[in-house]
Amino acid sequence: MIEDMLRTPSAVRDAEKYTAHNYHPLPVVISSAEGAWLTDVDGKRYLDCLAGYSALNFGHRHPQLIAAAHAQLDRLTLTSRAFIHDQFADFCRELAELCGKDLVLPMNTGAEAVETGIKVARKWGYQVKGVTPGQANIVVAEGNFHGRTTTIVSFSTDEDARADFGPYTPGFTVVPYGDLDALTAAIDENTVAVLLEPIQGEQGVVVPPEGYLPGVRQVCTERNVLFIADEIQSGLGRTGRTFACDHEGVVPDMYLLGKALGGGIVPVSAVAANAEVLGVLKPGQHGSTFGGNPLACAVAIEVVRLLATGEFQRRSAELGERLRAGLEALLGKGLVGVRVRGLWAGLDIDPALMSGREACERLMERGILAKDTHGSTIRLAPPLVITEEEIDQAVAQLAEVLAA
Incomplete structure (x- = not known):
């Protein structure tokens, strides 16, 4: 009965049934987004820490970009x-x-x-x-x-x-x-x-x-x-x-x-x-x-x-240092490697703890979306519109996943 009320499980099953399996997505079905946040079909919000593999550097539905698209669609x-x-x-x-x-x-x-x-x-x-x-x-x-x-x-x-x-x-x-x-x-x-x-x-x-x-x-x-x-x-x-x-x-x-x-x-x-x-x-x-x-x-x-304008480059540089500090504090506490350049990070999780996929699934449950690669490595690439508080939130949730 609960499953009937939630649209996510059926949407995931249909995607698996009718789509070639050239991807292995996390079992989340997104229906809307704004800035650094995504909302699934059941109304749960997630902090986007992948940004479409950097395709969404300016966040979801940036007003200036959406306005340009709308104006051009009419012409x-x-x-x-x-x-x-x-x-x-x-x-x-x-x-x-x-x-x-x-x-x-x-x-x-x-x-x-x-x-x-x-x-x-x-x-x-x-x-x-x-x-x-x-x-x-x-x-x-x-x-x-x-x-x-x-x-x-x-x-x-x-x-x-x-x-x-x-x-x-x-x-x-x-x-x-x-x-x-x-x-x-x-x-x-x-x-x-x-x-x-x-x-x-x-x-x-x-x-x-x-x-x-x-x-x-x-x-x-x-x-x-x-x-x-x-x-x-x-x-x-x-x-x-x-x-x-x-x-x-x-x-x-x-x-x-x-x-x-x-x-x-x-x-x-x-x-x-x-x-x-x-x-x-x-x-x-x-x-x-x-x-x-x-x-x-x-x-x-x-x-x-x-x-x-240089604004987004500056944001990436400044907020990237905050991200670096938060992630490097987790070295020896579940992370065995951290590489950061701007708002782009590669994290190596101790493989004895979990795989990168498992880490991303646990982060998803906590409202953070990220992507694994090559075993126990995960990547973080949030939109450049992310805030200091949101970076701290992502790092805190990662810390809890590693501690658990």
């Missing part, structure tokens, strides 16, 4: 790139200025941005660098997560993402993340790019050693290789700076952006680079029906303007 939603619409130039110009680059190529999803970056790097290698035709290679890192297309999983080291999806796309060399010597040794005359996450998100918010990113920048410059920074999760304010690369003063040749660029409303991604790189593309060589559509551009313009 124009799609033209395709066969025509120019009135939001397109402003989006490309303002995002290029935010990135300090000449050009922007809009797409939809993060994986599309990565695929675009790979294609551009190869074409640049053949046309500009003079790489042997058909021999271009790209150096990537172990533990990477750049998406799940066939090409991208070809250079993944996560067997869950990679196994049984071959034959795999050639042209990639995998080296240990954070090992500058190994990366340097892997570059040869046919290397066109180094593709890295400045911080590895899916791996558990793994921050590279100090000096690694500047070293990558230097060797790429010396060897005439493009440095491609996948800032799809780490960028746009998440780490306390506009880009994670900013923490060490590094400017890559190409930014790959997504997730938060769509404000949690529509999928928006983009590649940003200078003209000598993105300029290798000519009409008909790459495209997307929905990439750079009017609705996406209208929302993304407001995202860029929110970032241009």
Whole structure:
């Protein structure tokens, strides 16, 4: 009888029955959200500490972003790139200025941005660098997560993402993340790019050693290789700076952006680079029906303007220190590892206590939603609109889960 009164169990069962099992979601069914809070179909509220894998950096239904979406819905939603619409130039110009680059190529999803970056790097290698035709290679890192297309999983080291999806796309060399010597040794005359996450998100918010990113920048410059920074999760304010690369003063040749660029409303991604790189593309060589559509551009313009004030970067940096202090206090009390950069944290739970999945289930019962990864590791990535009190609440609930 109680189950009949609650809608969550039946919704979970139907989702499991009619959906391909490519995800293993927590058994919660969300019906509404505002700011940093989610409400399920039974009226229970949860503090969102995942923010759609950083797609919701500005919180759920940010008023400025919602207003932009509503206004655009009443005017124009799609033209395709066969025509120019009135939001397109402003989006490309303002995002290029935010990135300090000449050009922007809009797409939809993060994986599309990565695929675009790979294609551009190869074409640049053949046309500009003079790489042997058909021999271009790209150096990537172990533990990477750049998406799940066939090409991208070809250079993944996560067997869950990679196994049984071959034959795999050639042209990639995998080296240990954070090992500058190994990366340097892997570059040869046919290397066109180094593709890295400045911080590895899916791996558990793994921050590279100090000096690694500047070293990558230097060797790429010396060897005439493009440095491609996948800032799809780490960028746009998440780490306390506009880009994670900013923490060490590094400017890559190409930014790959997504997730938060769509404000949690529509999928928006983009590649940003200078003209000598993105300029290798000519009409008909790459495209997307929905990439750079009017609705996406209208929302993304407001995202860029929110970032241009610096407010969200400052909030992430300041509140991230509070999050760090709270989490580091739990080391030896159930946590065996803590990595924090801005409002992004990877927590390693003592595997003798529980798995990451079990921790997330117990947090869910206490009104906190987070995500596990790789065994006993969980990630926290709350919206940047979270308050000090809400951070303290999340840490306190985690402490009780570990103590219990």
